Amino acid sequence: RLFSMDEYPVYVKAGSIIPYYGKVKNLSGTNQPVIVRVFPGGSEGDFLLYEDNGEDKNYVSEYATTPLSYQRNGNTLSVTIGERKGSYKDMPARRDYTVALPCQKAPASVKVDGKEVAFTYDGLNLETCIALGSIDCSKGAAIEVSFPSADYAVMAGEKGQFHRIQNAVQDFKQHDAGMVYTEDFGFLEATPLRLSYHPETQDETLAHFHKLYKKLPLVLIEQMGKNQNFDRFMRQVGEDGKMVVEVSPEAFSTAAGTGFDLRYFPNKALEGEAKATGHLEKMDFFIGGSPTQGIPENYWSMTAESTFTAPETGNVMFVMTGDDAYRLIVDGKELFSDWGDHAETTRNAAIPVEAGKKYNIRIEYYDNEYNAILRMQTLFFK
Incomplete structure (x- = not known):
């Protein structure tokens, strides 16, 4: 996998379930929102979320744990935020949770405790976000995600390709502000938006993106010709190894x-x-x-x-x-x-x-x- 100079890789074991803090406003608080990220690649996984008040030495005996787990069965993903066990000073009774599914296609439906709920899909980062809101930590929550098919993962480098294309297009605009997009060039740039706004056509959108990306030199030459803009664009997306030469x-x-x-x-x-x-x-x-x-x-x-x-x-x-x-x-x-x-x-x-x-x-x-x-x-x- 290639990375540009302004990127750095974070390697995660396939199938991991990892909690993240959301936007932390106060390091001394105990009620920070938690994002539970379920990464693709496994049939099941678990994580024990530990928490204490973070302000004294009583963490040895005063703490709490929340089991996080998931199971995949065909096109269904079941994520469980379990009942919290234990206690500590100033422990919040409720906490805001979000379940995030990175590098995966958009689901067909999502249910929380048996009730269908809304979700958002970030096409640029290929991530589904399910905002659960405030959860009673003593009860937890059960999330059931149904995908259109069992082929749910998007892990062939598309996320990096999306970001590098966006950056290269912005640079291209600086050098040719009056350009008119060709259909193929416009599709490459707009693919993340298509996925965000129309996840129901994601398979067709991704298939066409893959087709265009394989012939990226052709798409770029149709848009801008074989010139300095072309060479710079190819470098920025990390594809300058694909030689394009003029025939004698x-x-x-x-x-x-x-x-x-x-x-x-x-x-x-x-x-x-x-x-x-x-x-x-x-x-x-x-x-x-x-x-x-x-x-x-x-x-x-x-x-x-x-x-x-x-x-x-x-x-x-x-x-x-x-x-x-x-x-x-x-x-x-x-x-x-x-x-x-x-x-x-x-x-x-x-x-x-x-x-x-x-x-x-x-x-x-x-x-x-x-x-x-x-x-x-x-x-x-x-």
């Missing part, structure tokens, strides 16, 4: 050599016979006039064809920016298109590739008026 132009080839074979048409619709041909070693141009002899300065179109040889097995992302229309076709399948009159836009898509395998690339483009712009960046990641 030599991976694209035709009979004429490295690059793309071009065919030009004197119209925007790629209609009729090509009036000129050409070759580009790299798909990157900015043209303020006619692209070649016999083609007008405006209202022309072009096709570019090449064979792409995958350098390694993994994933390749094509990032294309154009003004005006463009589309990318790989092995006869359109990957993306922004076909119409418009200012400069960017589109991208990724495909899995096998080392040494060849893929047929076709780019279609037209220029309406003024400057003609088209450039393509090809990125590889595993």
